[in-house]
Amino acid sequence: MKKIGVIGGMGPEATLDFYGKIIQSTPAGCDQDHIPVAFEVCPQIPDRTKFIVGQGEDPVPLLIEASQNLINVGSSVLCMPCNTAHYFIDDLSKKLTVPFINMIDCVQQEILRKHPDARSIGLLATSGTIQSRVYHRVLEKNNMSILRVTEDFQNTLMDIIYAVKSGRQKEIVPTFQQCINTLENQGVDVIITGCTELPLLMPYISTMVPTIDPTLSLAESVVKFSLGWPEEG
Known part of the structure; x- marks a missing residue:
């Protein structure tokens, strides 16, 4: 199984919901059947919408920091259970050595x-x-x-x-x-x-x-990636 790195905290309850959907999407008969997941929960990441509409701080530096922390603990792929944060995914991908699963x-x-x-x-x-x-x-x-x-x-x-x-x-x-x-x-x-x-x-x-x-769509995809299953369609 490959370890999944999750940039969380955008927002915290949505992150918890995402992990619940990862568990529900995993065909597990015991603890050991579940996929390895690392979370970097950082609610301090600036508001994504406020930045996009020109009213807030750039979230990219903290997104990169969170991503690098996940890479440092062995994550094979990264994901963000936040739709708006995907505006920044190209900028992040250019600066990181591990790919994202795009929600x-x-x-x-x-x-x-x-x-x-x-x-x-x-x-x-x-x-x-x-x-x-x-x-x-x-x-x-x-x-x-x-x-x-x-x-x-x-x-x-x-x-x-x-x-x-x-x-x-x-x-x-x-x-x-x-x-x-x-x-x-x-x-x-x-x-x-x-x-x-x-x-x-x-x-x-x-x-x-x-x-x-989208949270469930992403959860199902990261489980398939970790288990080495091909995507459908």
Whole structure:
């Protein structure tokens, strides 16, 4: 098995959720069947969205430091359970000796595998992820168009994400349901919960549209990598 290095803390509860999904995705009959994972949990990494919109500190130096720490303990590959942080993945890859498993690519592969006819993709994500177009660049190459909520709902969605980060999940579920309903009403084929805080709300949400959880997509991919299994599709 190959050791997986995880840059965590963006945010902490999303990191915990990611490890739970790694465990759930591993075909293990005993402790020794689980894959080796190293975590560098660094909540002090500056806010990714604030930097992308020109209002905050560059997170790259701490992302590189966290990556190097994971390499130093023997990680064969790195990953980040944070959608917005993938804006920086090219900069990181140029300065590191170990590759990343890209969460955005994992989502694309899951859509192509499970929903090959999907063309209209609803994206719920941070303003940083939207503005940086990390999903647009990947999905539009496969003839998919991305639909998002209105600017007012986008501001509300950011409030929802920060509420989850502060432990106030249940009180904002009705508002998040409205965001889901807005995309449903636009006739999307698939909805991506494209911020790692948002899947934490999905057990309380009702929708008839298939949803993609990027955290789970990434977890399944890192397990396959560690075990030496080929990716599907």
